[in-house]
Amino acid sequence: MKKGATIRDVAAAAGVSVATVSKYMNGAQRFSAPVEARLKEAIEQLGYRSNPLARSMITGQTGTIGLAILDIRNPHFTSIVKGANRVALQHDYTVLLVDTEESQEREKPLLESLAQRVDGLIVSSRMPDDSVQWLLDLGKPIVLFGRSTRFPIASVGTDSSRAGYMLASHLVQLGHRRVAYLGFARSRWNEERIRGIRSCLDAHGLPLEIRDAQGPSAAAGEHACSSLMLGPNRPDAVICYNDLMALGFIKEARELGFQLPQDVSVAGFDNVPYGEYASPALTSVDFQSEQMGELAMTRLIDELRGKPLVDDLYAQLEPRLVVRESTIKREAGNDAKPAASATE
Template sequence: MKRTTPTIRDVAAAAGVSVATVSKYMNGAQRFSAPVEARLKEAIEQLGYRSNPLARSMITGETRTIGLAILDIRNPYFTNIVKGANRIALRHDYTLLLVDTEENQEREQPLIEALAQRVDGVIISSRMQEDAMEWMTKLNKPVVLLGRNEQCPIPSVSNDSYLAGYMLARHLLNQGHRRIAYLGFAASRWDAERIRGAHTCLSEAGLKLDVHDAHAPSTLAGKAACSSVMLGPDRPEALICYNDLIALGFMKEALTLGFRLPQDLSVTGFDNVPYGEYAVPALTTVDLQSEKMGETAMLKLIDALAGKPDAGHVTLEPRLVVRESTARREEAP
């Protein structure tokens, strides 16, 4: 004979209480006397009852699910954000629902709007320019943005890209480099701030920053850009890359072209992705605390869902991580 799945009514009958009491106990909405809770616990365990999240969401209007929209799951920077956000979600009994927009700005809005209909709140990473994000305020759900937007009243968490760019430029100057270039990704909202930080630092030393652009924030784009930077008339002594993936692709191609690293070129990146430590040479970078960013964004969203006032924008401090891909400039004989 086929065993039937126990229902909330079965639990109520076994414990000698009402269905409403079982529901409130399961949802943590109300505490009861010790004897009543003991009977409820025993009935639930004996029957093997499990609450139906869909049914609960229809009653309460809550899904206990939080959406996270990221730009590229293949990029370890975003993987770390997911890891941090998921850790906090699980701690607060929420499930994370992930959407990868695949670096496609045209797909971002429809994907995020669809996601918002299925969750209690949304954390968003976006390549859109600040003046194009107003629609996010009309999702009718709490939203936390990864990266600050001065034009929209959306709670946000970001890292200090200006300071990170300044720190890398200062590190390279301290090593005696004077011809310093930047290989960026202009489509990113953070690219300009990283350039500004590096440019400010070099300007203070009376130097200029030579700026190049990669077509994507990927290892393949870094590899593709290498020959034009290294075989052109103004070959740099040191290079700041928009992220670690571009830097790693660039380094691989530079070695293929016969350049010695870091003797012929010091290379740096942003993000401190795990692979950078195991590259040859190991990559000097700025740790942007991506895992902590995911944790902080999730905490802000959970506070919003609980009706707590927003504490304002949070900026995470970058940390310089020096490895073997940068070295003091050797004087020409």
Template sequence: MKRTSSTIRDVAAAAGVSVATVSKYMNGVQRFSPAVEARLKAAIEQLGYRSNPLARSMITGETRAIGLAVLDIRNPHFTNIVKGANRVAIEHGYTLLLVDTEENQTRERPLIEALAQRVDGLIVSSRIPDDSVQWMLDLHKPIVLFGSNRHFPIPCVGTDSYLAAYMLTRHLVNQGHRRFAYLGFGQSRWNDERIRGMQSCLAEHGLTAALYEGHTPSPQAGERACSSIMLGPERPDALICYNDLIALGFMKEARALGFALPEDISVAGFDNVPYGEYTSPALTTVDLQSEKLGELAMHKLIDALAGKSDAGYSPLEPRLVARDSTLRRTASSDTAPALTTPTRNGDSR
């Protein structure tokens, strides 16, 4: 009968070896003769012995855990990142430990520092400025960041926010829109890149956009801003939102105010969150490949843990997802001048 409280000493006695031999075998730090390993395996199975992960980490210096810090787990963009990262972690025998900083920059550092003590490496999405991450390097853990960093040689992954916004704006211009507005989230490092991409495309056609601030990357931000955008003296015919959550909140409030979508205004966002496809009308967006971002970040971190660190930036291409929340306006879009593809990539999510 298997014993549930067997100790490493019990295994050593049953196999006729030392406690150190059992420890080395269990932790994979040394191979033994086939006969010894066969006795060890038989004793472990007979006694039902399970090693203590804490004891194992004390011997090997490895926790077999990876820390992932995200800005808001309620946001499906980050939920998908977690799914992608966790999938790769499991494939490589790692456990994923998650920290949600809840869009609170003052909490980021203490939470990440505490997480670093429990893991072999870190994957971090942060609002901390690019030039203020030296303290992360001082944790002396392999680290991968979301978004490129121009100040430190840190492995980074992301999706080009400049190109994403340019693509989305080009689609709307092609549909005949001429009065643009952007509802953003200024605390994000990617907000400026999305504005740049949008304005670059608009400038090629002599167009401009009114800029509005949402203050949070949430549906509530879209709801709050809706009346000032829709009831103001210069109502836009196309609104680009910082993310899908803001766009969905805006659409909900616009309907409550009596506006028809997309007849009165076309609305689009970024992230391609899962339920954007099922709202009415379905939301036009840019797919930033969130799950693949998580997978790519985890692959880069596992490479770093194996001594194959690449401090470069690995981007994924954004993909336009055109749905019913944007509407072709007039025949003028058929005669609009040809649009070019941008040649300069911006920062990334």
């Protein structure tokens, strides 16, 4: 097997010291144009590739960023990864991905292991805010999805309370009076969404029925559907914790013999790509998932490069209501008319 070129070979070919080659390769120092031209020519001719492990031992930097998400099967998180990776590539970083699979038991050991291999961490977690201290103890720059009110951690997110209010207001304007929320109590954002929904309904003197699903998945939406739709106080509109849950709910409701959206309007959060192609197409709140990933990665890279935050630790994207066919106007006597598709 042919032995690869070493840093000493490059130094000899370029007529410089090993230290000069190292500084050039790591971008730690600029040299005169003739010297850099000789270095570039020698590296290309010899086919020299630096050893990332050796470089990290010298610089203390791996050129890698850890990204921990809750469930890669959820398109919301897939879009976050896509946005984050796009920014990382633009800045010559590699993303190391960990899927915690919605398991709080696995989350801590996975993140502790990941922290040893990366320069910084971007984390989506279900952990309560008072349990975040151990993340700081990992000794790495961190960006968190969702605001931490107790710890000085850079974070990004959206206003879930406002998003809930927007959906509830949309349904009230369509004439709905029996609204149910199918939530996921273990989520850090669940109470915020309930707060927004309840605020709107209280202002109109309307009740809110709250049910908790087993998980933030389509299967959980399916499982919860019958108890809501076959009970004595069937809602005329259901807001689900996320779009996956809403899509599962719609599937099961149709299998139970209900017509959608004539019998019940359904809406969710995240605006995942599937929602537009469902039948009926799903009304949702767009949390700008790709942009969230981009913003989180930008903030972390700025921190790694010593660039101070110019604003609050928490950066917030605005939720946007996307109206589709799964929510319809309900007149007196339960007559139903389709709502015009629009994006607000």
